[in-house]
Amino acid sequence: MIELLYQLAPNEGYTQSLLSEVRFMRSDRPLKLTPVLYEPSIVIVCQGSKRGYLGEEVYLYDAMHYLVLSVPLPFASTTEASCEEPLLAISIQLNMSVVAELVFILDKMNVRANCAPRSMYSSPLNNTMADATLRLLEALALPVDAQLLAPNIVREIYYRILTGEQGGSVRAGLAQQGQFGKIAKALLRIHSEYAAPLEIRELASDVGMSAASFHVHFKSVTQTSPLQYIKSTRLHQARMIMIRDGLSAAAAGAKVGYESASQFSREFKRFFGRPPGEEVREMKASLALLPPERISDLTLPH
DSSP, X not given: OHHHHHHHOOXXXXXXXXXXXXEEEEESSOEEEEEEEXXXXXXXXXXXXXXXXXXXXXXXXXXXXXXXXXXXXXEEEEEEOOSSSOEEEEEEEOOHHHHHHHHHHHHHTTXXXXXXXXXXXXXXXXXXXXXXXXXXXXXXXXXXXXXXXXXXXXXXHHHHHHTSTTHHHHHHHHHTOHHHHHXXXXXXXXXXXXXSOOOHHHHHHHTTOOHHHHHHHHHHHHSSOHHHHHHHHXXXXXXXXXXXXXXXXXXXXXXXXXXXXXXXXXXXXHHHSSOHHHHHHHHHHHHTOOOHHHHTTOXXXX
16 A cells, blocks of 8 residues: 555545545644644544644544544644654545445445444554555556446445444434434534635524533534634635635635625734745645646645
8 A cells, every 4th residue: 555655645645536536645744742633534544644733632543543523623633754764654535425325225225333432533554444445545647447447446435434333423414313323414504605604503503402502512522612613614614715715815805705804814814833835835835736727626634
């Protein structure tokens, strides 16, 4: 896997694979504690290691553990890497239409997941998942195999997740039932409408909760309050807009819903630890980001 990733991810930062759901990640240096935003995804690290910090919990994902996020989630992470042993990893976005099809089939076969749902989980990388990951990398190294074989291997990896200890979380987020599923529905709305005015009472009502109950269950899933989650989502999106589209801080702030440019700059600096311009320059350098037309729909650094 490491040999293949050296070929597939020759440069530091993100490299888009031949399959839209899969990106390769490489870091040739350690990265300090950094705010990040992950979409629902699977992250498999083959060399180096990362740690995610959410509330009081610490999640290790390295060559022995992989990470699954069942909902979009902002948290903080660190990276252990060096020029001699870069971080090499694969990020697989959860395609919910494929996941839904698999859940339908599994339910018909009475294959259930009994574990309690969680927003983020780190699991040991067993032989079955490692074998599927290797076959995925091999397929993505060849254009024809990437088109014909890789989608089925990703589907297999989804199946392994759904029938493993992470399955309950992914199913709950997909079904949008139960308290976890209702919060997952609210999170998806926040991510699709982050630039619009978002009232907590309206979000709570939309998922059939009182405002008080919504606050309690929201924090149990995300380890933060709804208002703080909305703010962090807007700031992350503004950072990516500045990196990807080259907009100024004022323009990016307005695009994500800030009416005051000075308030946006203050909150951005408080959240990321440096002013918008400095943060964008540093992120471009550390990720070796490509020109805008090559960045595509990149969300945020993992």
